[in-house]
Amino acid sequence: MGSYLNIFALPITMKIVSVVGTRPNFIKFGALVNELKKHPVQHVLVHTGQHYDKEMSALFFDELGLPTPDINLDIGSGNYCQQLGTMVLKLEQVLRCENPDMVIVVGDVNSTLAGAFVAHTLGIRVAHVEAGLRSFDLTMPEEINRILTDNMSDFLFTTEKSANENLRREGISKNKVFFVGNVMIDTLLKHKEKSERSNILEKLYLREDGYAVVTLHRPSNVDTQEGLRNILSILSKIQDKIKLIFPMHPRTRANLQLFHLDKDLSRLKNVLPTGPLGYLDFLHLMSHASLVLTDSGGVQEETTVLGVPCITLRNNTERPITIEQGTNILVDTDPAKVIGKAFEVIHGKLSAKTKIPALWDGHAAERILHTLLQNGKK
Secondary structure, three states, rough: OOHHHHHOOOOOOOOEEEEEOOHHHHHHHHHHHHOOOOOEEEEEEOOOOOOOOOHHHHHHHHHHHHHOOEEEEOOOOOOOOHHHHHHHHHHHHHHHHHHEEEEEEEEOOOOHHHHHHHHOOOOOOEEOOOOOOOOOOOHHHHHHHHHHHHHHHOOEEEEHHHHHHHHHOOOHHHHEOOOOOOHHHHHHHHHHHHOOOOOOHHHOOOOOOOOOEEEEEOOHHOOOHHHHHHHHHHHHHHHHOOEEEOOOOOHHHHHHHHHHOOHHHHHOOOEEOOOOOOOOHHHHHOOOOOEEEEEOOOHHHHHHOOOOOEEOOOOOOOOOOHHHOOOOEOOOOOOOHHHHHHHHHHHOOOOOOOOOOOOOOOOHHHHHHHHHHOOOOO
8 A cells, every 4th residue: 555655646747638539549548648647747537429339438438447538528520621620629738727748639530630740730749549450541531630640759669560660651750650559458358358348249149159250440441332232242242141240330330320321221131230239348349249341440359359250341450460470361342252251261271370479468558657657759
């Protein structure tokens, strides 16, 4: 108890504002927030409201032990430019008022870019967690967000060596780049045991290894009628071999209704759509699946550590380490290719041989805070 009190008897050495906005952000910040609590740092948590489902946001904050945000901007939905513009205007007011030494942003969502942009223009140093990842596909809004955020950042914390190489090629000083590991994996390792107490399998009448999980939200897959028809054709074949659990992103569900494809989905009797799941339920569901089909970058990383085969329905990935060392199989959205790989996994012809990437050990947040405390005071 004495050492605990001594930590908080120390004078505040730095003021940090963290900007979050989406559920993947919450997962990554879970580890950072817990580490920040151990140091004499004044921390202000700002939630942009990019993911605005209050019930789901509250559930994630509760499960991950995140404090209630100090400031919630309640941005809500909108197209790319509308959402980004509103965030910039509101975050400028916040950062002018708070005047922090540092702003931390994570990942590649609109909230990431908005936080970095406003801080940079105000002369506040920026730390980007999960820097340097590249899909080399500028049709993805996330790729634009990554490139711009990295070029405005003063501390670039990377999860894999390919990210360091990307930043070197783009002319970013190596003195700004720190290979620290993966905070998303910090959170997974911390909560893995707790997730085993989830009863999601019982709720959905599932048995371990007797189902596959589907997560899809990328515009190329779900924002057009053609893309969604293609996805449904893939699911219709794979469901003949294994039950599919499909926690649906709100945009995916809305587009199915918009294009009048929701009835087509309902005809797939071995596909079970659900609403978005909490972190612990989804982690448990992934951990005990035979296969995951996804277009999510974070899921590629999580399945690598869990040792669960993952088929990525995209033409590229910004996380090549998950293919080189993990369980990820990059397949485009051609139905024949996806179905063929899925059947190989289901029939045991394609095993998940995985090596945990370097520094994905649960201590990335510690390395980040050590670096910031050593170098971050303005």
